Amino acid sequence: MSLKARIAALIEAQGPMSVAQFMTIALLDPKEGYYPNREAIGAAGDFITAPEVSQMFGEMIGLWLVQAWADQGCPKNPRLVELGPGRGTLMADILRTAAVAPEFLADLDVVMIEASPAMQAQQADKLRGLGTDLSWQAQFDDHLGDRPLFLVANEFFDALPVRQYVKTERGWCERMVTALDGELQFALAPVPAPKASVPAGREAAPDGGVFETSPASTALAEEIARIIATKGGAGLILDYGYGEAAGFSETLQAVSGHRFAEALYDPGHDDISAHVDFASLAAAGKRGGASVFGPTTQGMFLANIGITERAEQLMKANPESSRDLLTAIERLIGNDQMGQLFKVLAFAPPSITDMAGFAP
Numbered sequence: 456m457s458l459k460a461r462i463a464a465l466i467e468a469q470g471p472m473s474v475a476q477f478m479t480i481a482l483l484d485p486k487e488g489y490y491p492n493r494e495a496i497g498a499a500g501d502f503i504t505a506p507e508v509s510q511m512f513g514e515m516i517g518l519w520l521v522q523a524w525a526d527q528g529c530p531k532n533p534r535l536v537e538l539g540p541g542r543g544t545l546m547a548d549i550l551r552t553a554a555v556a557p558e559f560l561a562d563l564d565v566v567m568i569e570a571s572p573a574m575q576a577q578q579a580d581k582l583r584g585l586g587t588d589l590s591w592q593a594q595f596d597d598h599l600g601d602r603p604l605f606l607v608a609n610e611f612f613d614a615l616p617v618r619q620y621v622k623t624e625r626g627w628c629e630r631m632v633t634a635l636d637g638e639l640q641f642a643l644a645p646v647p648a649p650k651a652s653v654p655a656g657r658e659a660a661p662d663g664g665v666f667e668t669s670p671a672s673t674a675l676a677e678e679i680a681r682i683i684a685t686k687g688g689a690g691l692i693l694d695y696g697y698g699e700a701a702g703f704s705e706t707l708q709a710v711s712g713h714r715f716a717e718a719l720y721d722p723g724h725d726d727i728s729a730h731v732d733f734a735s736l737a738a739a740g741k742r743g744g745a746s747v748f749g750p751t752t753q754g755m756f757l758a759n760i761g762i763t764e765r766a767e768q769l770m771k772a773n774p775e776s777s778r779d780l781l782t783a784i785e786r787l788i789g790n791d792q793m794g795q796l797f798k799v800l801a802f803a804p805p806s807i808t809d810m811a812g813f814a815p
């Protein structure tokens with residue numbers, strides 16, 4: 456039975472499911488979910504991420520992390536956590552670059568948070584032989600709160616489930632997934648959502664306006680911020696999304712073979728994600744007690760921490776790859792490419808008042 460047929464059968468047995476539940480099953484079902492079973496990332500997959508565009512991305516992030524560690528007096532026993540490490544490329548580039556600070560690497564504990572066993576295996580392959588103490592967990596948990604926490608998440612939060620509410624004459628009704636003759640479709644819950652689900656200040660929406668929340672994302676961001684605020688460390692979240700308060704349109708999207716697809720059409724086969732609401736993540740970071748920097752754009756962030764200078768250095772050393780390096784830089788920071796749509800947010804302990812890459 457296809458994953459779509461299984462979801463339809465589940466809905467027939469139990470009633471409509473939230474968009475969040477649909478996303479979770481479509482992305483992570485162990486047998487037929489997207490991440491455990493598809494070649495998601497890369498030219499042959501469905502999308503390309505910044506670390507796959509160029510090693511310069513991971514190098515700059517590696518330097519940023521080492522700088523944040525040094526700025527806090529080089530705390531002992533740091534832990535480096537990556538959320539959703541994909542093919543392991545970003546972590547490989549970070550660890551290679553962090554060799555500039557052998558004391559950082561010396562007693563570093565590296566933890567990869569990865570739900571998909573297939574992706575875990577790919578990451579282990581990539582990172583074998585790097586000589587660092589590595590382990591894997593399917594989920595972030597509070598056991599990771601006992602050391603200074605240096606954390607990076609690139610294109611992770613967009614994969615976390617969102618709930619959607621639609622403004623109607625009756626109030627805000629949750630958008631659900633239902634099934635008809637084996638096909639999946641959206642339908643509104645007949646009863647409006649309790650007031651607490653929809654934050655104050657959102658009443659101005661037109662009829663049909665959609666409001667999205669990602670409780671899984673904000674809870675995780677708050678937990679990370681709380682650890683960084685109390686134990687030290689720094690967190691860097693990069694993703695596509697909006698920096699200001701969100702509008703009233705939905706952002707759930709499906710992508711297959713580098714093209715957009717219908718979100719409900721082929722669960723397990725297509726990637727599904729939603730724009731990250733950086734204003735909510737920033738607010739969660741403050742609730743957790745951290746100093747919050749940004750959101751700024753990926754273009755500004757990478758330019759501020761010197762990616763152009765790094766490209767010039769590489770071009771001098773390898774003039775024959777100048778054209779490729781220029782293309783990569785344009786892709787990462789160009790306003791019509793990843794530079795503007797992608798945002799960056801950082802957390803640090805409350806004593807830290809400025810942070811590389813962010814305007815003071």
Ligand code: SAH
Pocket residue numbers: 482490491496504505506507538539540541542545568569570571574593594608609610611614615
């Ligand atoms: N950071 C990588 C990959 C981004 S794709 C890069 O930039 O290339 C998203 C990654 O997060 C994949 O590795 C996917 O398997 C993992 N993932 C998605 N949802 C997850 C969840 N809820 N918990 C843990 N890992 C998840």
